[in-house]
Amino acid sequence: MAQKPSIPKGTRDFNPEQVAKRNYIFNSIRGAFETFGFQPIETPSFENSDTLMGKYGEEGDRLIFKILNSGDYLSKIDEQAYINKDSLKLTSNISEKALRYDLTVPFARYVVQHQNEIEFPFKRYQIQPVWRADRPQKGRFREFYQCDADVVGSKSLWQEVEFIQLYDTVFSTLKLEGVTIKINNRKILSGIAEVIGASDKLIDFTVALDKLDKIGEAKVKEEMLSKGISEEGISKLQPLFTLSGSFESQIESLKTILSSSEEGTKGIEELAFINEAISELGLKTATLQLDVTLARGLNYYTGAIFEVAAPKTVHMGSIGGGGRYDDLTSIFGKPDTSGVGISFGLDRIYLVLEELGLFPETVTKNVDVLFINFGDKEALYCLKAIKELRSVGIHSELYPDSAKMRKQMDHANKRNIPFVVLVGEEEVNSNIYTLKNMISGEQFKVSLSELINHIK
């Protein structure tokens, strides 16, 4: 009863090379997180449904993977919903758990649940998979990793400064130079909406503005008009569309535009503070850029908004994002806990590094040396040497069967193993090893200590 094996759409198998490359990125991110003082936590893959549902909007609720209750799950159902075949209503009867949709809501739940054990401000990082029942497409998967760092329990803007440095550190470590860290502030968006008399249309306004890059000025204005923003208001926006020049000169323009808005002015001050600090501290390879069109999950953020763009030579959406949210934990009963955090998009970073050829060759190296198997007596002799090699960290293995020499050499070649050791009767009797360099083809007779030194 053979089945043709396959995996669910939107999911992936990772082969050894891919795992090694992914771990290279994970380790770079993790290393930077820890150097910056963030500490790891992990949360369960599934949460109680009521922890997740209602936190990501209607669309989000739909995209959350629900887990069927175990046992006779039909025993406690809403009869009416059952008769009506009302899938939506029945779901909460037959499913009490759901797969994690992001790392932020579980983190908020964690902070509230463990608040008495946590010393605030709490700097945590979390690198775990999340699941979304999204329609799979290029670069979008149903299972993917998020890499998040957040601080809760402080409103200090120094954290925004540190997150910009953190982005710069990670991408510099990955040799991915020339990324642009875009920054905006929710208060500036609110201020603009206020100034153009569209405070009640903040979401519509920012959704339209967010599209400036993609659809251009004319279409953005058209969309705003269609959403009921006045011609007069839109004309006040004109300076925004032509905002350019240095961070500082954009700040100056915004000051004028937003002079009548207290909130907008506050937003500008925050941005100016962050920019001055970053100018003083310097960035290694990234550039900080003010982008007033940046909105990202607006309902969430209350202060800074971040997004990272890959170098312009690569066509790729954002490779990271984040911002400040002042009230995340209140949904779980802990109000007034400001948080700020950033996220790294593993899959896109992977694609960018691949495209630019930035994975170091050593990342995918596997086994250093294969010992050819000429029979049990020789194999045992080899395993004694292998034991020594492994104890000094050399990745070594014995070909398990005494197959034809050619087959064994082929195996070493196909796996790109750089060294092969040949041990026949002569070597056993003389207590030596024949070492073959698979790249140069050279062959030497060596002692065990020479073998170790050569391979190391």
Place this chain on the structure above:
Amino acid sequence: MAQKPSIPKGTRDFNPEQVAKRNYIFNSIRGAFETFGFQPIETPSFENSDTLMGKYGEEGDRLIFKILNSGDYLSKIDEQAYINKDSLKLTSNISEKALRYDLTVPFARYVVQHQNEIEFPFKRYQIQPVWRADRPQKGRFREFYQCDADVVGSKSLWQEVEFIQLYDTVFSTLKLEGVTIKINNRKILSGIAEVIGASDKLIDFTVALDKLDKIGEAKVKEEMLSKGISEEGISKLQPLFTLSGSFESQIESLKTILSSSEEGTKGIEELAFINEAISELGLKTATLQLDVTLARGLNYYTGAIFEVAAPKTVHMGSIGGGGRYDDLTSIFGKPDTSGVGISFGLDRIYLVLEELGLFPETVTKNVDVLFINFGDKEALYCLKAIKELRSVGIHSELYPDSAKMRKQMDHANKRNIPFVVLVGEEEVNSNIYTLKNMISGEQFKVSLSELINHIK
């Protein structure tokens, strides 16, 4: 609408200390896997249901977590099952995916699906969580990690030898000395069943024999009788119950008992080969022990069977297990592919290391140094130093707010941060730092390079 936050039963949050300790174990295992030439793969958290269902017996099917189909999942149901409220039948209509139950079946699926890309023999390791809807109890969770290493594509007994060395290496690395690696062979169990005329009752026979440790000889015999094994057969078993002495002398006894069984004799030869090789190679801290009562998931294994017991001072079930299975991939259409593998039980190893105090202190170290925040000017000065410290790998952070000094010092204490740096106007003006050792209480005025050297 505040909810009291909680997580599903049988799942766990891990705090930074726990994550660090778990990673210490993962890294030790991963390091040994790689030194032995195993390469990592990863498979999706959920598989198509038909990949998993029917692979773990009826009990297993029940314990697999099923994922509810997205959208209007009631639109394509078996009407009769729906009307009858037949949960069991309905499941396959409304759920097409299920969470991974172990790493072995997904590995078999992976090998068959990717057989044309794989160079055999294929040595893979996999460290990922699995999920089981088991009743949670002490040490048993609904989400837990498995750490597996397997080789497929070779029948060589050298692999059994290497797996014993691998167990020894991992536990020695973890300083967990005195573990017992128990070994048996399915062929010996079959041979015994044959000799006592109970070949058709192999499962019943081994299930009973497996309980010898727990219920004793008399009850084991009682159970065998009740399963229809003859008095005469059981009397032939007598030498088994009193089997003792060295590995070699047990082998000799078994030779006599099993002389009439070809399969049993083959099993003895295999065990003898493995034992001789291990005697030649030596183990660092573990002991290899023959245990003819060892059965473990018998339907699975065809040759060697392994199980690792913690040192006798600790009361804990097995902390690892494995064996050879000759036909795992045939369920997915690839017959004749022998495999052998072992698994490490992370949660139990964690409990054992905790109980014996074997986690190194450095595992849970977090931040090396906290810079006290006396205001924006000083904070910026500090961040310049912090940037340098981080670039040489020192985990450093700035207290984000210029809170009361006492509060900041308390924060350092509560987090067990060993060094604190104090920078006021005087330090800024003289371009120095006041470094306080939080353990000794000593305080020094130092330059940046002295600061780095001192903390390193």
